Amino acid sequence: MKRIILVIGARGMLGRDLMGILQSSLPNDGVIGWDIEEIDIRKEEETVTKIEKLRPEIVIHIAAYTDVDGCELDEEKAFAVNAEGTKHVALAASRCRAKVVYLSTDYVFDGNKREPYLESDPPHPLNVYGRSKLKGEQYIQEWVKDFLIIRTQWLYGRYGKNFVDSILRQASKKKVLSIVDDQIGSPTSTADLAKAISVLIQFNGKGIFHLANSDHCTWYTFGQTILKRSGMDEVRVIPISSQELGRPAARPSYSVLNCEKLKKETGLTLRPWPEALEDYLATYREEKIEGGNWR
Ligand SMILES: NC(=O)c1ccc[n+]([C@@H]2O[C@H](COP(=O)([O-])OP(=O)(O)OC[C@H]3O[C@@H](n4cnc5c(N)ncnc54)[C@H](OP(=O)(O)O)[C@@H]3O)[C@@H](O)[C@H]2O)c1
Numbered sequence: 001m002k003r004i005i006l007v008i009g010a011r012g013m014l015g016r017d018l019m020g021i022l023q024s025s026l027p028n029d030g031v032i033g034w035d036i037e038e039i040d041i042r043k044e045e046e047t048v049t050k051i052e053k054l055r056p057e058i059v060i061h062i063a064a065y066t067d068v069d070g071c072e073l074d075e076e077k078a079f080a081v082n083a084e085g086t087k088h089v090a091l092a093a094s095r096c097r098a099k100v101v102y103l104s105t106d107y108v109f110d111g112n113k114r115e116p117y118l119e120s121d122p123p124h125p126l127n128v129y130g131r132s133k134l135k136g137e138q139y140i141q142e143w144v145k146d147f148l149i150i151r152t153q154w155l156y157g158r159y160g161k162n163f164v165d166s167i168l169r170q171a172s173k174k175k176v177l178s179i180v181d182d183q184i185g186s187p188t189s190t191a192d193l194a195k196a197i198s199v200l201i202q203f204n205g206k207g208i209f210h211l212a213n214s215d216h217c218t219w220y221t222f223g224q225t226i227l228k229r230s231g232m233d234e235v236r237v238i239p240i241s242s243q244e245l246g247r248p249a250a251r252p253s254y255s256v257l258n259c260e261k262l263k264k265e266t267g268l269t270l271r272p273w274p275e276a277l278e279d280y281l282a283t284y285r286e287e288k289i290e291g292g293n294w295r
Contacts (some may be wrong), residue, residue: 013160109251
């Protein structure tokens with residue numbers, strides 16, 4: 001019999017890539033995608049009733065309020081979606097005895113470690129977004145027997161607002177860009193991440209896993225690389241500090257994730273971020289230009 005796999009957050013940046021990958025890599029399963037139009041996870045009764053009625057075997061919960069600075073300014077919304085919303089999904093899944101795959105973030109860490117974070121390292125979020133996602137992790141662990149928590153970071157992809165597109169857009173209008181140079185992480189392609197999530201599901205991964213493209217850099221180096229590989233290196237980039245940028249939410253200065261557990265259990269390592277970026281630019285640069293997104 002066909003398994004039902006439900007993706008919540010299916011029309012987000014990662015969701016759209018993930019839907020495509022799951023439909024092609026799991027052709028014998030029924031993959032169903034819902035987003036806020038079909039289910040508002042803030043509403044407990046609606047969430048529980050709808051999921052129970054569907055009776056999925058796997059719920060992949062990637063819906064979230066992902067605007068990190070927005071979360072800082074609206075803590076109530078951040079916790080309603082990312083924490084309580086996740087609790088509602090967890091409750092529903094536990095009633096159907098479904099496995100839950102939950103997407104979490106490097107921002108559960110404070111960045112004081114200075115070497116890649118292990119899944120077992122104690123979390124200590126610096127901002128509201130990180131705290132609300134951590135609370136989501138805790139609800140999943142509390143309510144669901146068979147869970148897979150995937151922490152990832154610095155996502156960019158074809159289907160959402162992201163750093164790569166933003167740099168290209170700004171570079172088409174300005175001669176000088178200022179980019180923060182005191183936060184270190186691993187830029188991660190949603191296309192690569194979606195493939196890795198699908199592999200991990202096929203291996204029936206359990207517990208917490210860190211998944212990101214390999215190698216790391218600062219946002220400044222990431223920005224410089226984007227411009228260089230797009231033939232726009234005439235634009236000057238100035239390194240600035242997070243303090244100078246003055247965003248509402250604090251970010252960890254170091255949040256590289258150790259992805260050895262993924263390699264040990266599945267043999268998989270995500271490729272270095274510059275390779276993934278190269279592919280993204282080669283595939284979507286024209287589309288972005290024609291779409292008028294940044295030129
Ligand atoms: N982006 C990153 O750099 C990053 C880094 C680490 C972890 N993550 C995690 O990875 C996952 C996917 O991220 P993403 O960047 O693909 O996010 P995204 O593009 O913002 O997608 C999230 C989706 O969830 C939907 N949503 C928001 N509130 C909802 C609600 N109350 N009920 C149902 N759906 C709701 C959003 O709809 P609207 O657009 O209409 O609000 C959107 O379609 C998230 O769990 C995020 O926390 C992301």
